[in-house]
Amino acid sequence: MKWVPIPKHLVASPSLWLLGPFLFRRGSNTRIIPDFVWFDGQNDPRGQGPPGFSHFFSCRAPFCSQTKENISGREMETQLVVDRLTEAVEVLRQVETNLRTSSDEVWHTRRPDGRKVRVLIRASIISLGEIDTVKQEFSADVWLAAWYKEPLLKGKKHREEVDWDDQWHPRIVLFNAVSVDKHEKKHHLILEEGDDVPIVQQSNRIKATFKEPMELFDFPFDHQELTIQLMSDWPTSQVEFAKNMGIKDTIRTDTFTGSHEWELYGHLLCKPAITGQHQSTSHQRYALYNITAHVQRKMGFYVWNIAFIMFLIMALSFTAFSVPPNEPADRLSVTLTLLLTSVAFKFVVTQSLPTISYLTLLDKYVLLCMIFQCLMAVQNALASIMSNAWLFDVISMGVLAGVVFFTHLVFGVLMFIKIRGTNKQLGQADKEYLNLCENIDRFYKRTKCTISGFTDEEVEAIVGQTELAGVENSKQMGIDETKTA
Numbered sequence: 001m002k003w004v005p006i007p008k009h010l011v012a013s014p015s016l017w018l019l020g021p022f023l024f025r026r027g028s029n030t031r032i033i034p035d036f037v038w039f040d041g042q043n044d045p046r047g048q049g050p051p052g053f054s055h056f057f058s059c060r061a062p063f064c065s066q067t068k069e070n071i072s073g074r075e076m077e078t079q080l081v082v083d084r085l086t087e088a089v090e091v092l093r094q095v096e097t098n099l100r101t102s103s104d105e106v107w108h109t110r111r112p113d114g115r116k117v118r119v120l121i122r123a124s125i126i127s128l129g130e131i132d133t134v135k136q137e138f139s140a141d142v143w144l145a146a147w148y149k150e151p152l153l154k155g156k157k158h159r160e161e162v163d164w165d166d167q168w169h170p171r172i173v174l175f176n177a178v179s180v181d182k183h184e185k186k187h188h189l190i191l192e193e194g195d196d197v198p199i200v201q202q203s204n205r206i207k208a209t210f211k212e213p214m215e216l217f218d219f220p221f222d223h224q225e226l227t228i229q230l231m232s233d234w235p236t237s238q239v240e241f242a243k244n245m246g247i248k249d250t251i252r253t254d255t256f257t258g259s260h261e262w263e264l265y266g267h268l269l270c271k272p273a274i275t276g277q278h279q280s281t282s283h284q285r286y287a288l289y290n291i292t293a294h295v296q297r298k299m300g301f302y303v304w305n306i307a308f309i310m311f312l313i314m315a316l317s318f319t320a321f322s323v324p325p326n327e328p329a330d331r332l333s334v335t336l337t338l339l340l341t342s343v344a345f346k347f348v349v350t351q352s353l354p355t356i357s358y359l360t361l362l363d364k365y366v367l368l369c370m371i372f373q374c375l376m377a378v379q380n381a382l383a384s385i386m387s388n389a390w391l392f393d394v395i396s397m398g399v400l401a402g403v404v405f406f407t408h409l410v411f412g413v414l415m416f417i418k419i420r421g422t423n424k425q426l427g428q429a430d431k432e433y434l435n436l437c438e439n440i441d442r443f444y445k446r447t448k449c450t451i452s453g454f455t456d457e458e459v460e461a462i463v464g465q466t467e468l469a470g471v472e473n474s475k476q477m478g479i480d481e482t483k484t485a
Helices: 014-023 054-064 068-073 075-099 300-322 328-351 361-383 389-447 456-463 465-477
Strands: 002-006 030-034 117-132 137-149 172-174 177-190 199-211 223-235 239-243 262-274 286-297
Touching: 117 223, 117 262, 117 286, 137 223, 172 199, 199 223, 223 239, 223 389, 239 262, 239 286, 262 389, 286 389, 300 328, 300 361, 300 389, 328 361, 361 389, 389 456
Parallel strands: 002 030, 117 239
Antiparallel strands: 117 137, 137 199, 172 223, 177 199, 223 286, 262 286
């Protein structure tokens, strides 16, 4: 009969004794015994083993009579059995883990009254963090508030009287969040005079990183829309988003950490939306709420450190004409060395951009400089075989200088158009934001109300003030109201 030692940590495992008949063949002379029986022979293990296994200790004496040579001869078989036992115990633990109910599982129930709830949103970006162009991500510290009327809480006056874990809520999630570093949530109960239906306010302080696909066609003269997208896990038949027309959405520009590379505008545009069919795996559509901030890239770094250096390298290509035409090797060495320098700068530009399948404005400029240097190399090679090399050099120099001038003129015009179009677009967004803020301030001075927008009439009462303000200004300026309309 063979005795096989096993580790001590497996002796007390019930899984070992349950799997024993399956791990050893019937009729085999192999037996298992705790390792302290023969590895720690100087201590008496009687009564120290797990209960119910005292019959193993009676076998210690014959086993200890084995010689060390016989023990070393069975080391390979012992290790194999130990490995099989360890794997079996791990399998049982995994099965037990899979059968265990998750403590994080949450079930959401529909509203008992079945009504559609309008949720008002107010956003305030406390701090906008770094904007990563390569990863197309940005970080932000945001305060979000959601208001909705809850008839099921009639009679409640204080938030301490409500068990918020058992209450219905709009299930607002950060749709484009990559990671959430901090999320604090609080509930408040608001009672308005003349209305017995309380308003639930859900306040959220969130610090997260968001994904934002960037349009880089005009890089480095581009501007980006940084959008935080909220979504409700309830379909549009149960929840809809709207802006709280009683208070302004704000963004702080003094806490912006990426001011060395970007210019942050002071407006924050917030608009509700609905998911498209391609964004949902079911036939239902869900409410979205887009919170958009605008930033414009400061182009100075790329203009002076890449574009200007490329211009100097391209201009130095004209120094090849100082070498006599009958020495093409020296001419080509100058031109090709400058071309290799341009290739190195191209890699620098690539590291500042994500992997995109189109050319940016800076890519086009760098490639045109490299194409010009290739033309210069071709001219150097042809000059060595021309009969009148001096005349060919003069003509080539004039043509290439004209190409450089025309190319930079075109790029200058494109830059002017891009910058002017960007400023116009951002100015329009800024004007829209300021007009809305004026309407909200005018509404607050009249009503002293900071929560409005639960009905379309309330929204029209605030948004419609823009036209009324325009008519009043026209009257003061002596302009005919009909012409203004």
